[in-house]
Amino acid sequence: MGAALPPAAGPELESLAASLESGRHAAGTTIFTAGDPITHLHLLAHGGVEIREAQGGLVSELGTGDCFGERGLLRDGLARTTARVTADARVWKLPAEQLHRLIDTYPAVAGHFRPVRGGTAGGEATVLATARADMLMSTPVVACAPDATAAHAAGLMRDHHVSCIAVVEDGKLCGILTARDLAERVLAERREAHTPVAQVMTSQPETLSRDALGSDVLRRMLQRGIGHLPVVEDGTLLGIVTQTDLTRYQARSSAHLVLAVGEAGSSREMALVTARIPQLLAQLVEANVPHEVATRLLTDVTDAVTCRLIALAEARLGPAPVPWVWLACGSQGRQEQTGVSDQDNCLLFDDSATRDDVPWFHELAKSVCHGMHEAGYVYCPGGMMAMNERWCQPLSAWKRYFHGWVDTPSPESQMLASVMFDLRPISGALPLFGQLQPWSLALAASNSIFAAHMISNSLQHTPPLGLLRGLATIRGGEHRNRIDMKLNGVIPVTDLGRLYALRGRIPAANTRARLVAAGETGVTSPSGARDLVDAYDLIAALRLAHQARLVRAGRKPDNYLDPSELSDFERGHLRDAFVVVRTMQSAIGHGRGAPN
Known part of the structure; x- marks a missing residue:
């Protein structure tokens, strides 16, 4: 045993x-x-x-x-x-x-x-960044109807000592009213005290789901400039998270970094913040935070840097001429960043843009990409960045790109598709992305030739299994006798998740979410999906643990794991995890989602 x-x-x-x-x-x-x-x-x-x-x-x-x-x-x-x-x-x-x-x-x-x-160690989160929204929110919620008067609402706030009340009609949230709204929309505009709340409230406010993380709350508040976020489940209001709630809840880890980024006035100041990311990684691993939460928190810092740089650029360039959306791809797009990350991003803007409008977007892209490089997210070696005009295009051009990749699946098309099917909107007019993603998923799912080429391309990344009981390591060079936990570890699973997403038109970009959805929707067998999730959890967790060990030793984190770092138990389970990945690769290579 x-x-x-x-x-x-x-x-x-x-x-x-x-x-x-x-x-x-x-x-x-x-x-x-x-x-x-x-x-x-x-x-x-x-x-x-x-x-x-x-x-x-x-x-x-x-x-x-x-x-x-x-x-x-x-x-x-x-x-x-x-x-x-x-x-x-x-x-x-x-x-x-x-x-x-x-x-x-x-x-x-x-x-x-x-x-x-199954499952990864790690108890209930005790820091703000990893706390669920329903752990942070204030309950019970003070509420009123849309036809209530501003005076009545102000009295409710006074009597209950709150800075915000929910406006509810037929059991559903239709708006919120804050003390700031009363000051700016009633007193400052000299409206009557009997003005209906419906005329001064914030309609259709930004909301969160109950399982959103504290880091999501912070990022939304910073990005939108708001201090109150309702938590809603199936249209029903569960509570409201306020800045006061966050202050009461002791903030540590990524929450501190996100806040510091939000206060930074330049990319150089942000670099001082992002330099602490390796230590954050080590702390998360030591706290037994599940890998999917740890990588999401690390990605949240990148998202905050991106949004802050965009805000600084907009302040300098002025308002955009037409709607646009900034998109992340690669590990940032999948919310799977570790201690080793470059930048991968692109920009999509509305087709109504004229030739004179385009330079504004090129300037925005250059400013943000240069800023990210200075902040520690180095330029993508393959040029997959919005500062490259190829990846700063209107919606119609992006649709032409996807048509070309799907209809003519060359090696370059497969590589680009593998990156661009992991897009995630970061800032801007998010509905623009809604005009691209469902359309591109449907396009890919309907083309069996493209799917076959994507499968063939994904099978080039194989788990490092040897024939004689052990793990196959790199045979020569700088990383001899080590395993590349990115190229031969997580990427084979990431490729499988992407293939399931294309086959099932699954909108999620995150690998683990794709695997879970694939099992739930029948894209692959439930047992196969569970096995693959377990295998991925172990591979990804060991990769993070390896990087954390390097950080604690004062070294730069990398993806090259020496199997001797692991116990016999861990090596055995890692081998088992690679067996599962190889089995699932074989299954999809033979035209099946998973063995039954």
């Missing part, structure tokens, strides 16, 4: 030994086949066993001390791979109920199997 039990566990050990079943298997026999029911954990006492994927490809070769079959056992009871004996073997079998009992009783055993069972 590889997990030590305490000395007091004598009776437990006796029960465990009594439940073990021993079996001998001759070379050439099959212990189980992919899809077979799994009722026991298998431990190889001696001999040899090879593990093959459902399509027959060799995954790994096992030796004395290895265990297998646990992924199916801890999931839905079905084997994910085929186990074939290569040398006469003796195998011990532990019943599922005994394994679950050990996992539930002994933390050491639970720690060994947690990556397979």
